[in-house]
Amino acid sequence: MRKVIGLVLLIVVVAFVVYGVVALIHPFGYPSQSDMDDYIIDNAQNQTGSNNVVASVVFDYRGLDTLGEATILFTAVTGVLLLLRTLKHEEDRS
Amino acid sequence: MDFLTTNSPALIVALPLFAAFAIPLISRAGERTRNTFSLVIFGLISFLVAILAVNVHSVGIRVYTFGATAAQMALPHGYMVPVRIMFEVDGMSMFMGIIVTTVALAALIYSLQFMKGRTGQARFYSLMMLLYAGMMGLAFTGDMFNLFVFLEIASIAGAALAAYRTNMADAVEGGFKYIVISAVSALLVLFAIGILYAQYDVLSIAALAHFMQYTPLDMIALALLVGALVMKLAGVPLHMWAPDTYTVAPAGTTPMILAASYISMYALYRVTFTMYGGLINTTAIGWVVIIVGVLSMFVGVMMAVHQTDIKRMMAYHAVSQGGYMLLGVGVCLAVITDPAALASYGRDAMNGGIFHIINHVFYKALLFMTAEAIFFRIGTRDTNKMGGLARNMKWTAGFYIIGALAISGIPPFNGFASKLLIYESVLKFSPVLSVIAMFVSLVTLASFAKVFYSAFTGPPMPAYEGVKEVPKSMIVGMSILAVLIIFFGLFPGLIVDTIVAPATNALIDQASYINAVMGAVP
Amino acid sequence: MMESIPLNFPFLAAALLVGIALYIMLFKRNLIKLIMGVAMLASGVNLFIVALGYRAGGNAPIYTDVPPGPMVLSVPQALTLTSIVINVAVLALMLTMVVHIYRHTGDIDSEKSRKLRG
Amino acid sequence: MSVVDYGYAVWAPLIWIVALIVIGVMVLIWRNRGQKDYKKGTAQTDIFLSGAKVPPEEQRHVKSENIYWGFFESLKDLYGAMMRPHTGIVSDYLLWFVVILAIIIPILVGAG
């Protein structure tokens, strides 16, 4: 019962999403708008001095995202090491 | 001073990150050095938040563009589309910033002695800084993808902290549920961002709002965003992770994870009011929000009365109180197109809903802290095994009373001030909803009375003869919040005028948010 | 509108990947499979975003010895890069938690290993 | 500064506290005029349980699961229905998410 209802609702959701991204979005390979990216591709070499436009986006134009990304990696590593720590015996109570 | 004012939005997020990276190194120099370092950094951040709050209050929306030649330059020279990431700090962001900073400060002080002698302290404090940075970034950001990144930072740090007590199976389970829920909702937010990016090729919230056409694709994106964010803020029926996670998280972090869920609520408001404002069918959305709110209130409180685990009960109350906020804001959203109703009661309902966020975070944080204080001393959360604790833990009992009266909406504590606003304005909209809200408040009082009776009163239990009051730093952490609760209760007018009303105006006034970035565009 | 459908296979693939991932997460009770579902969801979303930036006949947006022609959009690639790393981090933490759950309950079936309910 | 006033909703905590203090003083005065022949340590303060034996002090504490027993007993059906979705399985949580999405997307796309 749960499975049938869940499957039907899931199909409804996926049908809407598939219809949206297949029929309503721009055709693959022909972006409808590209103002921001054109600006970046044109000016990346002058403003950041980097040949690799993606690197200039990652570290300069959207540098804060990369700081966040590095932070997430740090968070996850800290979290993993925190969870895998060896506990002292007196901590077992609480 | 001028330097600090200009750069404060960036520094507020960057300093905790710096501290988080540095704490593992500094811990090598000893526990004391690390604690002092965390406190100093946090004091500095609080100072910056205060500067920025004053500045935003007097100047209005602040835009900070990362990596541009000038911080105010949101658009590149001679170009009509924002390219770089920007922070956009308005009244609502600042409101959330104040909440998060206060709670984090109290939680940090509380944790100092709570954590004493435990393993993994360096990483614990590091994660607390990261959680704080994630929440502040989420509150300040003006960029959709950046919002996703900070959402993930807050979720991962929160989940790792929630699972801190790895020797208990339920702790890891609670953390796991939190991270699965967070990961799925964040990925669907990212999917929605992709849909928006495909159509408008911008990621800044203001620019998206400026270009928004409200095509069917935008509707699907809105639905994904709303669903994902409602799941993160624990609205019924997507609330079930909240009790599991709040129950198991260790002391200082439960209030912060709670604050993180209200940051998601902020993101929801940002999306519906600012990004889609003026385009969506507000009556339909408003009623959806109202229904979710009423369901949350009712189901949350009814589940809460039933619980015997003290933190689980409080967690269900968090769900239920979240309903009040959604109810207030939903009423405003439902009448936002009707200027007469908006001026008459819509804005007040919104004020009530927003005011309730700060009140609720403060008293619920206090309550979680008292529950953890009990757990700290007697090692169980089961109210069936408690009794007579008020004899030995007088401060804790006092703080519990303050929190319980505030959450039940008993005057003169702060909960009453915001609940009254909600009752009165909702009464004008629909009396039935108001009556339900009052009933929920009543049941809230009943359930807190039950726990007070079973945990604090009663004859002295032989098992808890030697129980002592909790250490000083924990009392200090709790008393910060208790003092704020009483202050907010005695001077609600001051709070509503200085921080709540600007937040409400910032949400309703979509045009000025857009103009702060896209002002130069014809 | 109809003629655009054959061109949109990457978007279709991404959406279906999301759907399959949701199916796995909803109906599989094994926690490792749940994590696989999250990974698939992440892949679907990443595929979607990186496919958005493609320009027909475009080169990679790197100026080092690039042949003449248009360049594909660069921002989606950066976003995908960020998103991939984020998901690696999330998966690492999830797996750690599952290891712990297995340690405690001896089971990774979500029905048998639950302690919190009601 | 302390008053919230929206024309229809007025809330002035300081006035309320003054009123509370006045009422408290009145209650105290009233209380002092009550009967004076109450004595501690006599049979006056003993617990009377319809003549049954009074349990020792340690067993008098009512456990939290027994409080509001009647309330839960009368709402048994409601609680049964409400407990059923709270299964504690992550997949079920996500199923509810899909349910919400399946409701919201048609509403939004339909409402335009």
Added chain:
Amino acid sequence: MLSKIVRTVANQLMLFILIFGLYVIAHGHLTPGGGFQGGAVVVSGVVMLLVAFNAGELKKSLRERFLSIMESTGGLVFVVLAFAGLGTVFFYNFLVGSPIFGDIPIPGPNPGNLWTGGFIPLMNFAVGLKVVAGLSAVVLALALFTSGEEMEE
């Protein structure tokens, strides 16, 4: 622990993996790649060592504490580089036009010049350090935990 052949080959291969990883990191601003990708390449080498030897053996040469310090350093360098732009704005690329990595490439297609990119190469190195240390720490910790060995600290 696998056979001696595997161990020897893994040891020899590790050098090449390191060089390739460093190459990917160092040329992040000229060719596809960067800190994350290069870091992941190096970590794949660490995983190879982990398979060839076992976790307990690897723990002796790759200390947890060392990895933790390395990761924090990487993060700090990244943040400090971002802070250094505060003279103008946080994250301002202050090194473009300066003597360090400051050359501006010829607009349009060019063969590439290593001495360009402002702080991008430096940030690539910081991120690379962070990824190498972080992911190896995760892999090592999981391996140690599942094999039942104690971690230090």
